[in-house]
Amino acid sequence: MDYRTKEEQVADYLRERIISGVFPRGSRLKQAEIAKELHLSITPVREALKLLAAEGYVSGDSYRGARVVPFDASASGEILNLRLLLEAQLVRGAVEHVTAQDISDLRALGEEFEKAFEAGDRAIARGVNYRFHRRLYDIAKMPQTLHFVQILWARYPFDLINAVEERGKDAVKEHDEILRALTSGDPSASMLAMRKHIESGWSILKSKQ
Known part of the structure; x- marks a missing residue:
């Protein structure tokens, strides 16, 4: 059984794709497209992007979209x-x-x-x-x-x-x-x-x- 919340599962999904290069550094993440791909509402995707912003994976406004942070x-x-x-x-x-x-x-x-x-x-x-x-x-x-x-x-x-x-x-x-x-x-x-x-x-x- 997966103990993670929906937003945590979405955040892990996005982390994997950022690290793997599916979402290249500097690319834009559109929450509506992610929600559609995962068959979820916008809410857990928006909350997942907030988690990733706090961790440093993305930057920007989760309502309008976020970008993958460049490598420093x-x-x-x-x-x-x-x-x-x-x-x-x-x-x-x-x-x-x-x-x-x-x-x-x-x-x-x-x-x-x-x-x-x-x-x-x-x-x-x-x-x-x-x-x-x-x-x-x-x-x-x-x-x-x-x-x-x-x-x-x-x-x-x-x-x-x-x-x-x-x-x-x-x-x-x-x-x-x-x-x-x-x-x-x-x-x-x-x-x-x-x-x-x-x-x-x-x-x-x-x-x-």
Whole structure:
């Protein structure tokens, strides 16, 4: 059962599409079109856009429409360090609460990501990658930490990192490493695997600049 409100579900839908690049940075989000696509009234879409504006994903007036916020390159180093700190804590929490069903769900998402990458569909792969991390961090039962991480994601250059050709293949291996550590119940190994995953994407981006 989905415990989220309608506006939270819409906000998560929009976060995934912003991070995946389906809604490019600087593009306009029209609430009427989103509501029609999701078969919802305007109200939960408008409230979702307010949530995303507070997190830094969009800017503008939710009544007239909002725009996806451009990536701020100057903030990336600080944001990287905050991600490493907070996401490591979420992984530690996930180790404490993970179930066999959680592992199965994460493996299915890992396989879906690999198939999308092999098929050359980067937008789908990026969206699945978002769901993999979101599902993993939900397990930790640390909603405030996850909230701060989502704010960091709004400012992180996922679109630039995922445009690098070799990134998908590396990410597949790194997801597997995270899942092996999680399955073994080893918090230190799980935290290290996540740290390597985040740093790997960053190092690839920096090498291309």
